Amino acid sequence: MRPVEEPLTGNVTAGIVRVGDTVRRPVGPYTHAVDALLHHLHEVGFTGAPRPFGRDEQGRQVLEYVPGESTMDIDPRDLPDLGRLLRDLHTATAEFTPPADAGWHTEIPPVGVPGSPVGEVFCHHDAAPWNLVRAERGWVLIDWDNAGPGARAWELAYSALTCCGMRPDRPVEESAARLRSFVDGYGLEPGLRPALAGLLGVNAGAMYDLLATGAREGRQPWARIYTEDGPFWRGVAAYLADHRAAWASALAE
Template identity: 80%
Template structure:
């Protein structure tokens, strides 16, 4: 009897991603071997915030551990420090990873570095956001690793901060600032990097908008669809974050 395949939806899930029992099966791309090597390393060093890689199935698809739990894009602010600590632990675990020879990565948005946190210092997830977070029995788990690749801690933390803290224009600035402080304190970011992080927030949101706009122009999915649905949202978020850098720097002041 053939195994039952349940198509997975939500977020920016790639077409053809299915659940089979306690596993997830995904189409293989040029980056899959490097992603599997990274996930195997994370598991080996005890990082629990990622699914375990389980090889390939009879159809050549990537096989990953299915992580049961709650998936919600509306995060409780009380959970922000724990999510940030998971991200810190990811970066610490990835720091000892040596990519396999000829590793190929598929990072959609070129990362930006700052003094003290340069591009290439660590392999990052590059989409650490509510739509890729599962609240599991073992803690917070990041799924959908196809965009993993070399990055900088500051760039990844900026993206995770603005998405997980919900730093959108309609949220009062003091509330967003408090959430940002809670998240960054949870990560334990070096005080010397905090002013640079505040400035990266708008740059990061603007890079997301540019990805969507370029995807719409070129007819690339899912970016063209997301641009139609959320392009104006990301442009507004970028403008809002740029306009209030002083507020974010103030919030991230002395610990």
């Protein structure tokens, strides 16, 4: 008897199913490299990622299914822990040596700054509420298809603006407090904090550009997401750029 396949619900990549205590995903040219990264993370004791289990009889990627709770509205009390999760990830990947034939699939090219250049670590590149699960062992990041070489400051900016819910309908003071809590949890050194304040708007703008380009070219899922969320991301980018001084002040306190 073939195992039962359960399509995963929500805004997930087409073709992803659950089979027992595993997840099966379509493979791409980057999957071999992603598996190598996930193996490394498991070997060094990082628990915030699913374990890779190779391929199934259909050639699909097989990963650990991580049961737990997901939410799009992160409790501010959880922000320091999420910051530490990201710092632990970057510490764990700093010593990762990718396969010689590694290929990566990073939709938004990372931007580096002095002290945090592109290539210093390997990043998840979509560490946001929609890819976080609160499991028994703690927070776990899922959906690693966009992983690849990156910069700590760039990934921290994206995760901060998404996990902290930094958006135009939230008072600047509240967003600033959430940002400080997240970044303190990460333990970002003082020298990088001014640059991080400036990267927030740039990062959100890059997300908007990805969606807008996808809409013009008819690329999915970006065209659909642009229709649903394009104005939201444009507004977030403007909000973050307009209040850069407030973010810098909060991070310098």
